Amino acid sequence: xxxxxLSALFDKxxxxxxxxxxxxxxxxxxDINPTLRGQFTGYHPKVYSFxxxxxxxxxIMLGTILTQNTSWTNxxxxxxxxxxxxxxxxxxxxxxxxxxxxxxxxxxxxxxQKSVRILEFCEFLHIHPISQLKKMNIESLRKILINQRGxxxxxxxxxxxxxxxxxxxxxxxxxxxFLTRLGFFKTSPTYxxxxxxxxxxxxxxxSKYNEYHALIVQHAVHICKTTPTCGDCFLKPFCxxxxxxxxxxxxxxxxxxxxxxxxxx
DNA sequence: GCCCAGGAGCCCG
DNA sequence: CGGGCTCATGGG
Numbered sequence: 001x002x003x004x005x006l007s008a009l010f011d012k013x014x015x016x017x018x019x020x021x022x023x024x025x026x027x028x029x030x031d032i033n034p035t036l037r038g039q040f041t042g043y044h045p046k047v048y049s050f051x052x053x054x055x056x057x058x059x060i061m062l063g064t065i066l067t068q069n070t071s072w073t074n075x076x077x078x079x080x081x082x083x084x085x086x087x088x089x090x091x092x093x094x095x096x097x098x099x100x101x102x103x104x105x106x107x108x109x110x111x112x113q114k115s116v117r118i119l120e121f122c123e124f125l126h127i128h129p130i131s132q133l134k135k136m137n138i139e140s141l142r143k144i145l146i147n148q149r150g151x152x153x154x155x156x157x158x159x160x161x162x163x164x165x166x167x168x169x170x171x172x173x174x175x176x177x178f179l180t181r182l183g184f185f186k187t188s189p190t191y192x193x194x195x196x197x198x199x200x201x202x203x204x205x206x207s208k209y210n211e212y213h214a215l216i217v218q219h220a221v222h223i224c225k226t227t228p229t230c231g232d233c234f235l236k237p238f239c240x241x242x243x244x245x246x247x248x249x250x251x252x253x254x255x256x257x258x259x260x261x262x263x264x265x
Numbered sequence: 266g267c268c269c270a271g272g273a274g275c276c277c278g
Numbered sequence: 279c280g281g282g283c284t285c286a287t288g289g290g
Contacts, residue, residue: 022271064271071270074288109270109287117273152273172271190280217271226269268290276283 001183004238006201009182010208013215016234020214021045023060023162024076026083027053048207051163054130058090060163064155065118066108078105094122117150124148138166153191161213167204170213171195174220181224183240 004012024042044050051057059079067075081104082088093101102115133141138160145156157170171194180188184197202208223233228241236242 067270068272069270069285070272070287071289074270077288107287110272110285111287113273113285150273154272158271170271174271213271221271270287270289272285274284277281278279 001240001242002237004182004235006198009235009238010202010212010215012235013219014211017215017218019045019211020218021047022210022214023050023063023158024072025050025056025059026079027056027059027088048165048210051165055089057130057134057163058125059088061121061159062088062093062118064158064162065114065121065150066105068110068114068155070109075108078108081105081107090122090125093118094126113150120149121151134164138168141166142168153195157195161206161209165206167206167209169195169198169202169209171198172213172217174224175213175216177226178216178220178224181228181239181241182235 021043025044026042051060063075063079066078079088082093085104087093087096087104096104096119098115098119101118102111105111105114105118108114128144133144136144141160141164142156145151145159146153151159154170154172157168160166160168161170171191176189176194179185179194179197185193189197198212202212219235223229230236230239230241233239
């Protein structure tokens with residue numbers, strides 16, 4: 001197995017998949033050149049000037065909450081619902097009732113939790129308006145976001161990177177799985193461990209931090225899945241997974257529980 | 266039917 | 279500080 005560094009790894013992922021153009025937006029200004037859009041509506045590859053308005057910043061922040069432990073397609077449907085009802089705006093959502101908001105974002109899963117958290121998040125934005133958050137440095141912004149209920153380390157970092165365009169590295173379950181399989185860690189790393197590894201290896205450049213996270217998601221969704229399809233993987237020569245053929249069981253607790261529950265019925 | 270998804274909070278030893 | 283549990287819809 002050949003060793004590969006995080007910088008070279010980025011180059012290979014980019015060469016393989018190309019720019020991903022995160023974060024997707026529904027409220028993309030209609031006067032923006034439509035050729036800037038990517039293969040999916042709302043993506044804008046090679047353009048790092050979005051979001052441009054506070055409305056777009058709010059949409060991205062909302063999206064980071066809606067997509068928590070949820071596929072983007074499900075979160076996107078919830079955003080689409082709000083958009084179609086002309087409710088995809090801070091001053092509209094804050095006025096919705098718990099039940100009304102819950103029904104609109106139902107497709108994103110955990111809608112009871114998310115409905116409360118989004119309404120609380122709106123209250124948070126009254127105390128700390130986007131105009132104020134924009135002026136903060138990464139550390140203060142991260143601290144104040146994580147302090148809010150419903151915003152953990154990943155959601156905070158996603159907001160900072162994709163909504164506020166500040167170079168902080170976003171770690172998710174994909175990233176940990178990916179790095180662990182490649183052999184960067186002996187035991188499963190914590191969020192902060194993973195984050196430090198990237199930030200020490202990669203200079204804080206917005207476009208690179210943006211694309212790197214998006215590229216890892218792209219790779220993890222299609223190749224480095226829960227049960228990986230290593231036969232199709234272009235990173236095989238650099239991956240420990242290629243040598244250690246160990247059967248992995250990564251059942252989630254809720255699935256295990258529901259299975260037992262159903263069996264006992 | 267089962268598995269999994271761009272997590273976070275809470276509780277417990 | 280780490281592990282288990284809960285929340286829940288929808289696509290493959």
